[in-house]
Amino acid sequence: MNSNKRALISTRSLRPPYAFIALISAAMLAYQLLLMRLLAIVHWHHFAGLVISLALLGFAVSGTLMSVLSRRQLNFSSWFFLAQISFALTAFASFLIAQSLPFNALALLWDNWQLVYWLAIYAALALPFLAAGFAIVLSLTAFPTDTGKLYAADLIGAGVGAILLLFSLQHWLPMQVLLGLSLLVLLAAAVFAASAQRWAQLLAALLMVSVLLLLPGEWKTRQLSEYKPLPQTLLVPGSRIVSERSNALALLSLVDSGKIPFRYAPDLSLLNTAPIPQQLALFADGEIEGALSHYNGEKSTLDFLQHIPAALPYFLQPKAVHQVLVLGSPGIYLLLAERFDVPMISIVSANPALRDWYQHEFAEFVGRAHWQSQVQWSSEHPRIFLARTPTRFDLIQFSVDQASGIAEHYLYTLEALNTAWQRLHDNGWLSLHLPLRQPPLALLKMLAMSRQMLRDNGVADPAAQIIVVQGVRSVQLLIGRQPPTSEQLSALQRFTASNAFQLLWPMLSKSTLPLQTDIAMMMSGNAEAFIERYPFELRAASDDRPYFFHFFQYQSALSLFALREQGGLALLDWAYPLLWLSLLQALLLSGLLVLLPLYCLKPKVKPISHENRWPRWRQSGYFLCIGLAFMALEIAFIQKYRLLLGEPLYAAAVVLASILIGAGIGSYYSAGREHKLRAQAFVWLLCIALLQLWLWLAASGSLLALPLAMRWLLAMALMLPLAFWMGVPMPLGLAKAAAVSPHRLPIAWAVNGSASVIGALASNLLAIETGFTGIIVAALLLYAAAAWLYR
Numbered sequence: 001m002n003s004n005k006r007a008l009i010s011t012r013s014l015r016p017p018y019a020f021i022a023l024i025s026a027a028m029l030a031y032q033l034l035l036m037r038l039l040a041i042v043h044w045h046h047f048a049g050l051v052i053s054l055a056l057l058g059f060a061v062s063g064t065l066m067s068v069l070s071r072r073q074l075n076f077s078s079w080f081f082l083a084q085i086s087f088a089l090t091a092f093a094s095f096l097i098a099q100s101l102p103f104n105a106l107a108l109l110w111d112n113w114q115l116v117y118w119l120a121i122y123a124a125l126a127l128p129f130l131a132a133g134f135a136i137v138l139s140l141t142a143f144p145t146d147t148g149k150l151y152a153a154d155l156i157g158a159g160v161g162a163i164l165l166l167f168s169l170q171h172w173l174p175m176q177v178l179l180g181l182s183l184l185v186l187l188a189a190a191v192f193a194a195s196a197q198r199w200a201q202l203l204a205a206l207l208m209v210s211v212l213l214l215l216p217g218e219w220k221t222r223q224l225s226e227y228k229p230l231p232q233t234l235l236v237p238g239s240r241i242v243s244e245r246s247n248a249l250a251l252l253s254l255v256d257s258g259k260i261p262f263r264y265a266p267d268l269s270l271l272n273t274a275p276i277p278q279q280l281a282l283f284a285d286g287e288i289e290g291a292l293s294h295y296n297g298e299k300s301t302l303d304f305l306q307h308i309p310a311a312l313p314y315f316l317q318p319k320a321v322h323q324v325l326v327l328g329s330p331g332i333y334l335l336l337a338e339r340f341d342v343p344m345i346s347i348v349s350a351n352p353a354l355r356d357w358y359q360h361e362f363a364e365f366v367g368r369a370h371w372q373s374q375v376q377w378s379s380e381h382p383r384i385f386l387a388r389t390p391t392r393f394d395l396i397q398f399s400v401d402q403a404s405g406i407a408e409h410y411l412y413t414l415e416a417l418n419t420a421w422q423r424l425h426d427n428g429w430l431s432l433h434l435p436l437r438q439p440p441l442a443l444l445k446m447l448a449m450s451r452q453m454l455r456d457n458g459v460a461d462p463a464a465q466i467i468v469v470q471g472v473r474s475v476q477l478l479i480g481r482q483p484p485t486s487e488q489l490s491a492l493q494r495f496t497a498s499n500a501f502q503l504l505w506p507m508l509s510k511s512t513l514p515l516q517t518d519i520a521m522m523m524s525g526n527a528e529a530f531i532e533r534y535p536f537e538l539r540a541a542s543d544d545r546p547y548f549f550h551f552f553q554y555q556s557a558l559s560l561f562a563l564r565e566q567g568g569l570a571l572l573d574w575a576y577p578l579l580w581l582s583l584l585q586a587l588l589l590s591g592l593l594v595l596l597p598l599y600c601l602k603p604k605v606k607p608i609s610h611e612n613r614w615p616r617w618r619q620s621g622y623f624l625c626i627g628l629a630f631m632a633l634e635i636a637f638i639q640k641y642r643l644l645l646g647e648p649l650y651a652a653a654v655v656l657a658s659i660l661i662g663a664g665i666g667s668y669y670s671a672g673r674e675h676k677l678r679a680q681a682f683v684w685l686l687c688i689a690l691l692q693l694w695l696w697l698a699a700s701g702s703l704l705a706l707p708l709a710m711r712w713l714l715a716m717a718l719m720l721p722l723a724f725w726m727g728v729p730m731p732l733g734l735a736k737a738a739a740v741s742p743h744r745l746p747i748a749w750a751v752n753g754s755a756s757v758i759g760a761l762a763s764n765l766l767a768i769e770t771g772f773t774g775i776i777v778a779a780l781l782l783y784a785a786a787a788w789l790y791r
Contacts, residue, residue: 008226014076014141014196016150016663021136022157023188024087027181029158029660030165031091033652034055034181035125038174041251042099042224057589057757058126062133063750064597066141068745079194083135084189084204090127092182092212097124102633104227137749144738144745148671148731152664154725159660166653168743169248171760175221182212228286236260242280242359245353249647252353253283253290254362264291265332266433267309267471269499272305279320280365282329282354290331292357295338295367305332307499309469309476313395313429315495316478317489320394325423327382327398327411329354345371346393346570348378350647363757380708381646383410386419387704392428394573396420399433400548401444406575406764410569410643412446412548414540415701416455421479430479430654436470440515441536441551443468443475449540450479463523465505467492470502470515480713495612515714543643544701544771552576576768583761590754612727619733622789623748626729627755629782633689633726634659635763636775640696641715644703658716662723667731669724682787685725688778692718693776736790 018082069079103117136154141146167479169178186209224231230253238259245252255262262279271744278294295301305311310332314321323344328332330347337345350356358366378385379420382398400412410416420430434442447466454462467478469492484492496503505519521530531538535556541548634656635668642651670677695718703714726761737744 016146018153024132024135025154025157026161027185029161033165040295040337043384053287058129059133060594060753062130062576064138064594064744065745081201083131086131087128088185094124094127094542099223141745144742147734148667151731152668155660155664162653162656173246203400224286229288230283230286250284250349257282267474269307271500272307276304277301290329297370302335305336305339309471315491323393325393325396333397343374345375348382350381352379372764383647392425394428395423397431408546409548410546413543414449414545415543424481428481432477434475437476445538448538468505471503544773547768566707586757594750595755618789620751622733622786623752624755625782626784627752628759629779631756632763632775632779636772639772644711658719659723660718666724666727670728670731681728
């Protein structure tokens, strides 16, 4: 029989499984986002993103697997059921494997086993995506005339899954949600088996549900990497977790140490003699975040706070600080303001669980009754609060916490500095606590941004309004609305001398310290030349390129690599090179696991008709371009709307839901209209994307001041029209490939899946170098290329 006439898959009069495709797609997308939270807790945030991007390669391999298996006729019911239960079981089991391996990203340089652990985690996490992808491509191949509707069910289901996950994480622990996803897909498999009258499969699915429910309790709990600070702290005798809260933002843990007390007072002077009260250590996703200090209303118990660099603004303007804004964890800043009798304290902490601890569970411990009348809380993101509040403050304080070079931080951008500075009274101060490492990259970049921000606001001599004080392991940077007076300079000298702190700027006396020399160059008229010559990246972070901790430069990396035996590699942030390594790995694995097998095993079939001929190179190029472009736009707008919506998981859920549901509607609309839409789909897509980019560049700053509900609605309203046309190119291509030969469908799916993996990693690299606007422009060029390849 001619392979074009023989059905690749036996469906036995079954209808396309739209509902089951939507459900497994919803579970897969929810699983992907859930893994980002779980891996951020168990390992590290930047590691989570890299692993998820690579694990999506399993989605691409599903097309290769389908192409191989389609060389013989398959029974749709049996293989679809197998794909369902495979996803349900591997989704739960693969994470158990990932969290049990002793992976430490910091040891990749010297421990070869860490690479083995990394690859093992990656392989394990790819299995659920392989199973879910196979269920979808199996259905597309079995029902080639319904590809548009099936792809629509896939996209809409995934969009709904993003929303449901966000809701679930507000009510259940991540591991409970993971178990629930597995059980849900198993129950769906049971329903599918019953609808196909396969009673043995129904019994097997129900048996697996029972097994999952009866698993030991310790198998259903997450375990943090032993290398994170929280597990290390719990090794101290007498240490225990006294309270824990989990939501979509973070896993917060409070730890008490009965035998060896905690002492959290950043850069406390070595000359301090005042006792430190009892403290509970605060951890976010296993990383130290601060502490809750005991307070009984006796202000003398807070005297130790007078000897930390963060207290400097209170000495510069004694009894003149009436309104203080604390951005982030209140930590010591709340008690510092209480110690200096500040009548109005505004605390902006995005995580409501922290606020609940201060106001309810640990209210007596932190002395809420003594400060509650002057404290106002907000659970918004700090950037949103700064844009919305009309209040002017005497002092705004926050910490610049060290993070990965590939992590986005919208509080550490030029626009954020400008907004905070504008919220100060005429004699107010912006106070930033920065880590001090060698070389002092965070300090130098923040100084460059502060200088540029002041110049943009018309300050003729920015250096005159900047103060830098060095503690033991950090620096305090103060940016004033006005230059310090002579009285304030005298107070500054007394404060630094009495605490043995180093006054780095202003330079009131000659110094040969290398750090002061660098600061002097940054404050001089030759700052731009200094930044250009400096061996690390010091360009200002912006809202379009919010990578404050990205200091990597290729030329310097080569020099440091040559000095690796002298410890040169320790000066590099390895998150960025690891991203490049992940991209190279994705290219290699895509070639070995997807493209090479497809080339070697391609079925030798003739096109159904000469009119429907579509050269393979054009087909592959088309699906490669739309896969890269779709992922690039998705990542770019997730990051842009993260600023508008405040939190990364909220932005990911809202933007993904809008894109996927909108694209699903577009895919459904395109079914049967391929010839009509092929001329206009790409034109509409390019025009709407350019219009949205222009609107974003012109009005993004003013949008932050809108209420939360309006920002959510606006985000969805802006994304849906673009997403509608983003959903059309894929079914257009699938319909054209199916018209040539049904054997082409798995190949198209595999190429598009590989492009998604490569696109996710390449887009992150491009964003770091050019910003999110650069990603959007690149995506539109790829869509233009796809329009040419479709001809």
